[in-house]
Structures are given as structure tokens and as C-alpha cells.
Amino acid sequence: MKGRMISPGKTKGTAIVSKEPIGFYGGIDIETGVVIEKGHPLEGKSVTDKILVFPCGKGSTVGSYVIYGLKKNGVAPKGIINRETETIVATGVILAGIPCVDQIDIENIQDGDTVAVNADKGTVEIIR
Amino acid sequence: MYLNREEEKILEGDEGEVTERMFRLLVRLGDIYAADKMIPVGSVQVAGVSYKSIGDPGTEFLEDMASKGAKVKVLTYLNPAGMDLENWEKIGFPKDFAKNQLRIMNAFKSMGIVVTSTCTPYLAGNLPRFREHIAWSESSAVSFSNSVIGARTNREGGPSALAAAICGRTPNYGLHLWEKRQPNIKIKVNTNLEFNSDFGAIGYYVGKQVKNKIPYFTGIKDANTDQLKALGAAMAASGAVALYHVEGLTPEADLVEKKGLETIDVGKKELDDTYEKLNTGKNPDVVILGCPHASLREISTLAEKLKDKHLKKPIWICTSRVMKEAADRMGFTDIIEKAGGHVVADTCMVVSPIESMGYKTTGVNSGKAANYLPGFCKQEVVFANINKLIEVQT
Numbered sequence: 001m002k003g004r005m006i007s008p009g010k011t012k013g014t015a016i017v018s019k020e021p022i023g024f025y026g027g028i029d030i031e032t033g034v035v036i037e038k039g040h041p042l043e044g045k046s047v048t049d050k051i052l053v054f055p056c057g058k059g060s061t062v063g064s065y066v067i068y069g070l071k072k073n074g075v076a077p078k079g080i081i082n083r084e085t086e087t088i089v090a091t092g093v094i095l096a097g098i099p100c101v102d103q104i105d106i107e108n109i110q111d112g113d114t115v116a117v118n119a120d121k122g123t124v125e126i127i128r
Numbered sequence: 129m130y131l132n133r134e135e136e137k138i139l140e141g142d143e144g145e146v147t148e149r150m151f152r153l154l155v156r157l158g159d160i161y162a163a164d165k166m167i168p169v170g171s172v173q174v175a176g177v178s179y180k181s182i183g184d185p186g187t188e189f190l191e192d193m194a195s196k197g198a199k200v201k202v203l204t205y206l207n208p209a210g211m212d213l214e215n216w217e218k219i220g221f222p223k224d225f226a227k228n229q230l231r232i233m234n235a236f237k238s239m240g241i242v243v244t245s246t247c248t249p250y251l252a253g254n255l256p257r258f259r260e261h262i263a264w265s266e267s268s269a270v271s272f273s274n275s276v277i278g279a280r281t282n283r284e285g286g287p288s289a290l291a292a293a294i295c296g297r298t299p300n301y302g303l304h305l306w307e308k309r310q311p312n313i314k315i316k317v318n319t320n321l322e323f324n325s326d327f328g329a330i331g332y333y334v335g336k337q338v339k340n341k342i343p344y345f346t347g348i349k350d351a352n353t354d355q356l357k358a359l360g361a362a363m364a365a366s367g368a369v370a371l372y373h374v375e376g377l378t379p380e381a382d383l384v385e386k387k388g389l390e391t392i393d394v395g396k397k398e399l400d401d402t403y404e405k406l407n408t409g410k411n412p413d414v415v416i417l418g419c420p421h422a423s424l425r426e427i428s429t430l431a432e433k434l435k436d437k438h439l440k441k442p443i444w445i446c447t448s449r450v451m452k453e454a455a456d457r458m459g460f461t462d463i464i465e466k467a468g469g470h471v472v473a474d475t476c477m478v479v480s481p482i483e484s485m486g487y488k489t490t491g492v493n494s495g496k497a498a499n500y501l502p503g504f505c506k507q508e509v510v511f512a513n514i515n516k517l518i519e520v521q522t
């Protein structure tokens with residue numbers, strides 16, 4: 001699938017997919033990488049070293065620092081795939097150096113799929 | 129993206145390493161979002177101020193910038209900090225937390241940022257004009273400035289706002305452009321909204337429905353700025369609404385194109401259901417008002433209601449330092465403290481470490497606070513109007 005590069009780099013890993021938007025601030029624990037938002041479909045799951053797939057960001061604009069902090073604390077996702085990346089997530093992944101691609105039809109990606117992200121070319125490949 | 133000679137020189141390092149690095153971030157964002165050029169900003173508001181929100185990684189990031197001599201070019205305000213910067217000891221904020229919070233404030237101050245920490249800069253001396261380009265980041269302040277004032281800002285991340293402050297510019301895309309400010313969904317309100325918490329509840333409901341769309345409201349007959357502040361804050365928290373229009377009330381409502389929009393009806397049932405949904409607890413240990421930061425009108429309302437009352441359990445009202453000064457002078461603070469409450473400045477319940485201060489259940493009248501407290505402060509929530517909240521604390 002071909003999308004748009006938000007933040008460069010190449011990575012490969014296991015997809016963790018949320019059909020709901022993610023608000024990083026108050027949504028993901030900066031120390032552990034675990035989703036803490038009550039009632040969120042990914043509540044209790046870790047995003048660490050996964051390819052995190054979600055439609056778009058939501059909520060607080062402090063989210064950029066949370067993404068940067070997750071990386072500094074060694075608990076960040078390996079890569080991020082969105083339908084539409086807004087500024088909060090974009091700023092976070094650029095500062096943190098996490099490969100990120102958007103304008104991807106995320107319905108095609110299933111939880112647990114092995115996914116290769118080549119953000120430099122804006123491509124996402126599902127390896128089944 | 130077109131860059132003028134001065135901007136090219138920033139990329140060549142003429143204004144130092146930090147400005148270059150921050151400008152690269154802005155150019156990058158501009159390229160992603162297809163900005164045609166950079167535009168000057170009139171003011172900036174930076175989020176990511178509480179030690180609780182940004183932790184050691186954020187603190188070190190800011191200290192590094194400050195130590196390299198970064199300075200802001202335009203009027204720049206800060207979001208709430210994690211504690212009352214003057215009375216933190218008296219209110220009971222932990223000492224080690226305070227030490228780190230003060231490191232952050234010092235870093236900001238040395239960059240020339242005004243360390244008035246508030247999510248309502250427009251009530252504290254940073255007021256943009258209609259159509260002014262700004263780069264603000266706190267989500268409710270973004271919503272208020274775009275919607276109620278008609279200024280133009282995207283939802284900036286903490287670091288991208290800081291970059292705009294240091295470079296004095298932001299890429300021209302998104303809500304800076306008139307064609308991107310048009311509504312794409314209509315919300316028909318069919319019920320009376322009385323309390324500020326009603327506006328928060330409706331906002332919470334609508335934000336969940338419309339996510340990052342631009343809603344056009346009809347059926348809201350009247351609302352003061354406190355109520356619009358509550359509405360916008362809740363929509364920005366439960367969704368990612370950065371701009372909304374209200375027929376007859378907000379400045380761009382008459383100007384935008386609203387024909388043929390999909391319509392969502394919101395009535396008494398949705399309002400009642402939202403109150404029920406947001407109530408996850410009973411018997412609050414503490415009631416915290418002022419999310420977003422209380423206006424002087426909201427503080428005076430609380431003072432009026434607490435006059436000659438004795439609270440069994442505390443009520444805080446969070447506000448900016450500027451509003452607190454006025455409340456002190458008017459005797460409102462005195463009345464609230466005599467009843468057993470606190471007027472807390474510079475901070476708010478969401479960004480302060482209330483979970484480590486012994487509180488498990490918090491009462492609020494804010495849809496935004498009700499959205500964040502369970503996840504971020506591990507609180508059970510009682511969501512109700514101000515009268516009911518005072519009743520349960522007395």
C-alpha cells in the first residue's frame with residue numbers, strides 16, 4: 001500500500017490495530033507504553049516495539065511529548081501507520097525519529113499481522 | 129514550500145543551532161501538510177508544561193534548548209503547570225515534584241516565555257484578534273481562539289508551538305486557510321442548556337461523534353464565553369475538534385458555507401445519557417472546578433454559593449494567576465477559603481499529581497475533566513452541575 005511519509009525510516013514488526021483514534025496524553029503510559037485510557041479497545045495492551053495502527057490522533061496536544069517520551073524511555077512503538085496523521089502525532093514522531101506513514105487504508109491491516117513500513121517511500125507491506 | 133531569503137538563512141544556521149533545528153521541524157510539517165509558505169504568528173501558547181505530562185524526557189529537551197540560548201520572537205504564554213507555583217507547599221504538592229516543575233519553569237523563563245501558566249491565555253493578557261494567525265497548542269485554547277474569537281490556529285503539538293515561538297512563524301496550512309474553516313457536519317441541539325456542565329456534556333457527546341470534524345451548531349439560543357469555553361474544551365478532549373461554529377453566536381458562523389450538511393440531532397436523551405456515562409463514582413473526596421481555568425465570573429459564582437457555608441470535603445477552583453489576583457482583591461478567595469475551599473492558580477486537576485495526594489474520587493462540572501481524570505489521574509468521577517457538587521460537599 002502506498003501512502004505519505006510523515007517521518008522517515010524503515011521498520012518491520014507486529015501490528016497492533018485500533019479502530020478508534022488514540023490520544024497519547026492520558027491514553028498511553030509514558031513509562032510503560034501500556035494503553036491506559038478507560039474503555040479504549042487497546043486498554044491494558046502494550047504498544048512497545050509494535051507497529052501501532054490507528055485512524056487518527058485525538059485529545060490533548062501534549063501528545064507529542066508523550067510520543068517523544070515513550071521513545072526516550074525505550075517503550076515506543078517501532079512504527080506508526082495512520083489513515084490521517086494530524087500535527088500532534090506528526091510532531092511527536094518527527095522529534096522521536098519513529099517511522100510513520102499515513103493515507104493508508106488501515107482496514108486492510110489485522111491485529112497480529114507482520115507489517116513492513118518503508119516510510120522513506122511511504123509504503124506499507126503486509127507479510128502474511 | 130516557498131521560503132524567503134531570511135527563512136533560507138535560518139536553515140543555513142544564521143540564527144543558531146536551536147532555531148535551525150526548530151525551523152526544520154516547521155518546514156517538515158509544512159511539507160507534509162502542503163503549506164505554500166510560512167506565515168508570521170501574532171502569539172504563541174505552548175502546551176506540555178507540567179512535569180507530570182512531559183516527565184524527564186520533556187524536561188531535558190527544554191533545558192537543552194534553554195542552555196543553548198533559545199529565545200522566543202513573539203508573545204508566548206504557557207499551559208498550566210503541575211502545581212500552584214506560589215502556594216504549592218501549603219496546598220500539599222509533593223516536594224520532589226515541585227523541584228522538577230520549577231526546573232521546567234526556569235527553562236521556559238530563560239527562553240523569554242511569559243510564565244503565566246494557563247489554558248485560558250485569552251483571559252490573562254494574550255488575546256488575539258479576529259483573523260490573526262497564531263500558533264496555540266492547548267486544545268481548549270485552540271478551540272476558543274479559533275471558534276469564539278475567530279483567530280486562526282492549527283492544533284499545535286507542544287514542540288511545534290515552541291518552534292513557532294522561536295522562529296516567529298508557522299506553516300500556512302489547515303485552519304490558517306479560509307476554505308479549511310468550513311463546517312462539515314451540522315449539530316442540531318433540541319434541548320435547553322442551563323448549567324455550564326450541560327455545555328460540557330453536549331461537547332463530550334458531540335466530540336465523540338464527530339472526532340476531528342468542524343461542527344456547525346444550531347439551536348443554542350444563548351451562551352456566554354464560560355459556556356462556550358466548556359463546550360469547546362469537551363469537544364477537543366473527547367474528539368479532536370479545533371474549530372466549531374454556533375449560529376448567531378460565533379464570528380464566522382454567518383460567513384461559512386453550511387448548505388447540505390449531514391445533521392446530528394442532540395436532545396434531552398443524549399444529554400442525560402452523557403451525564404450517566406461520565407459518572408463512574410460516588411461521594412467525591414474532592415471537587416475540582418475550573419477546567420478550563422475559571423473566569424472571574426465563575427469564581428464569583430462559587431464564592432456567592434459558598435458564602436457562610438462550611439464544607440465537609442474540599443472544593444478547589446483552578447484559575448490563572450491573573451484571575452486569582454482579581455478574586456483576592458474582590459474578597460472571593462477569602463470567602464472560598466473560609467468555607468474550606470481553595471482557589472488554586474497556575475495548575476489544574478488534570479496535570480497535577482492528585483492521585484498521589486490521596487484522592488480517589490473527584491467531582492467535576494467539566495466534560496473535559498471528566499474525560500481525562502479516569503485515565504490520567506486514576507480517578508473515579510462524579511460529573512454534575514455546580515449546585516449538586518456543592519450539595520455533596522457540605
